[in-house]
Amino acid sequence: MKTRFYSIFFALLASLIGGINVTAAADLQTQLERFFHARFPDKQTSLTVVVKTPQEQWPQCEAPLLALSNNTRVWGNVSVSVRCGEQRRFIQTEVQVTGNYLVSARPLRRGVTLTAADLRQTTGRLDLLPPRALLLPKDAMGAVLLRDLPPGQPLTSAMLRRAWVVKSGQTVQVLAQGVGFSINSEGKAMGNAAAGQSVRIRMASGQIVNGVAGEDGVIYIAQ
Structure with missing residues (x-):
């Protein structure tokens, strides 16, 4: 059992x-x-x-x-x-x-x-x-x-x-912005860039700066 x-x-x-x-x-x-x-x-x-x-x-x-x-x-x-x-x-x-x-x-x-x-x-x-x-x-x-x-x-x-918004050798507008100021200038792109990409710019003074290409082809530099 x-x-x-x-x-x-x-x-x-x-x-x-x-x-x-x-x-x-x-x-x-x-x-x-x-x-x-x-x-x-x-x-x-x-x-x-x-x-x-x-x-x-x-x-x-x-x-x-x-x-x-x-x-x-x-x-x-x-x-x-x-x-x-x-x-x-x-x-x-x-x-x-x-x-x-x-x-x-x-x-x-x-x-x-x-x-x-x-x-x-x-x-x-x-x-x-x-x-x-x-x-x-x-x-x-x-x-x-x-x-x-x-x-x-x-x-x-x-x-x-x-698509490139900036092409190498192109003259571009450069906009430097910071707190309380905004400076516009021109330079030549040293490479191609699509919107949002980084690109090097040679300024008229010979100085080389880095910026980010906008949709409108303007290069923005944050200070």
């Missing part, structure tokens, strides 16, 4: 423990999906999280603290730091994302400044795109193409540079 009682007891105990593990595992899967979904506010984007780390290595707690582990990628193979109290594990995941991305709308030649007519959005697996792929037209509008592209080619930031 005792033997049968203990057999039933241990069977129920094993079932209970197994049920806890299944619940915790299901919760971690759900929490990982929510964690990555929060990084894609576009409602047209869908994703699937495949957890590659074996389930027996998952930390067990109701509210784990999730963080990306030295990883700027939010799709493809991603390592996630999962902390349960003092316990910390790195969970390996594959994040499969489907959404909109940018492609060339027609054959494009190197050196062209991109306009809306040159660009088209299409839908597909973002995690299978080349690194630094561009998703929105605003990411490429006005940029200069660095290589020839066939139609339908996914665009990446490595293919583009921002």
Whole structure:
């Protein structure tokens, strides 16, 4: 009788423990999906999280603290730091994302400044795109193409540079500003610069100063 009682007891105990593990595992899967979904506010984007780390290595707690582990990628193979109290594990995941991305709308030649007519959005697996792929037209509008592209080619930031607002040798206006004063002068740019980039300027006196190019081509020097 005792033997049968203990057999039933241990069977129920094993079932209970197994049920806890299944619940915790299901919760971690759900929490990982929510964690990555929060990084894609576009409602047209869908994703699937495949957890590659074996389930027996998952930390067990109701509210784990999730963080990306030295990883700027939010799709493809991603390592996630999962902390349960003092316990910390790195969970390996594959994040499969489907959404909109940018492609060339027609054959494009190197050196062209991109306009809306040159660009088209299409839908597909973002995690299978080349690194630094561009998703929105605003990411490429006005940029200069660095290589020839066939139609339908996914665009990446490595293919583009921002348009120069200042070119080497150009005479530019230089504006030095500080507390209570503002001085305008002229000089010659010693390099090319897009808006927001640093550039060296040779002033009429021969002095060389560093400034930041504005959208209007004016060089701003903060004092």
